Amino acid sequence: MLYLGRAPGPALAARVQAACRAVEQVLGADLIDLVPSYTSVLIIYDPLRSDHWSVLRRVRRALRQMGDAQCSDSVRTVVLPVYYAPEAGADLEALAARAGLSVQQVIDLHSATSYRVYAIGFAPGFAYLGPVDERIAAPRLATPRPRVPRGAVAIADRQTAVYPAVSPGGWNLIGRCPTRMFDPHAEPIMPVGVGDEVRFEPIDRERFLALGGEL
């Protein structure tokens, strides 16, 4: 496990990305898989081809060479349309009431921010985005829902995400995104990758349905 810093943020996200590339290069075929996340990269190597010490030595060298310079990569921005409404996000009104804001203010705050993709996991295509404006941050539901619909846009603490498939979940639902977040038959399979920037664009019901959204 490689830790690259303590406080998650755009600078660290860029460093995590750069470290992934450097580790891939230096380990080559000894590498089985990588899991980038907020502040860390899990390196899974083939223990029959290499060992702990060789991997450690090579990764240290790669990180030294990486320095700080490579962290200023240009970032791709992906815009995801969202239909924000109580009929599309069951917790939208409750979240607004809890925050002492109007529904429109919640929508404005959620769609005004550019988010970073910090990690992908939990389920195929589930991208952890953040940070959410403090005013609309909300704790997970006490009892998770057994069935969250595909495309549900949700908030948990200062994170936000789009559910890529129907699944159980305890995040606060505020809207629905018609874009498929994970489609094994599409190219690319996912519209976003770790390190990308994501912005949400409010759309109305008609546009949502026209884009293939389902209620």
Place this chain on the structure above:
Amino acid sequence: MRVVHPGLLSLLQDSGRRGQHRIGLTTGGPLDRAAFDCCNRLLDNPAGSSAVEISFGGLQLEAQVDTFFCVTGARMPVLLDGREVPRWEVHPVAAGQRIALAFADGGCRAYLGVADGFDVPPSFGSSATVVREGIGGLRGEALRADDVLPCTAVRQRRRLYLPPPQQPRYQNTTTVRLIPGFQQRHFSRPQQRRFFSHPYTVSERCDRMGYRLEGPAIECALDGILSEGICFGAVQIPPDGQPIVLLNDRQTIGGYPKIGSALSLDASRMAQLTPGGTVHFAPISPRAAHRALHLAHRFAAHQRLPERGA
């Protein structure tokens, strides 16, 4: 091979999915890697050829071609047209014959392979079925009655077998060697002593994602951590203090602290335990873990597999 009866949980598996964690896909693959590998070795198949993992038993197949098959792993009696045949041995099967697996009375995962393996198109580079993701196998699901598992007719194959003294004996207790993890320092000495000195019981909540154990609760100085990658065998300690050993179908990232990581060989053996089984943890250094792994692989590769009737 046509599925007459799928049993409780039968899944097509190869050696698992690699390099797909970044889109959130887990590895899948055989829970008992040693038994799966041995099945392919006995059949003279390329390593990692697709086979069926049968949990608990009950699978019935009808051959549509003449070929050879082999069953390894848990003690599930194997019947060929109603007549019991030994496990860990290659047998010919003719079109129209039925292979039936009874329920296990030792271990719970068995592997049924055929000569040249089942020919399943890979998704994301692997045929491994992960039901939670709906990926792999025939439809991303467990086998169902009337599924047809593609395999080719094979006319000749050596009938290798693993001599009984070398076959694993599955008991419902095992020792899992644990490589200390990066969060171990957040578990106090007394907590670590408690973890390593008490047996843990396999709970009802044990599946391909992970085995939840029950025993003395372990306290961690951390409530949670920023979500980070989880490797095969990672031992998470959630707030209730009951360890979870994460296996093939684990989620790729999670936010519970980890006391360490089970040696893959042992996590694989642990997956043969059923609820009520006993797990003892023992610490092992990374150096000793490497040695144990290499030794096990060399032993398996050089194991002499005699030929029936030769």
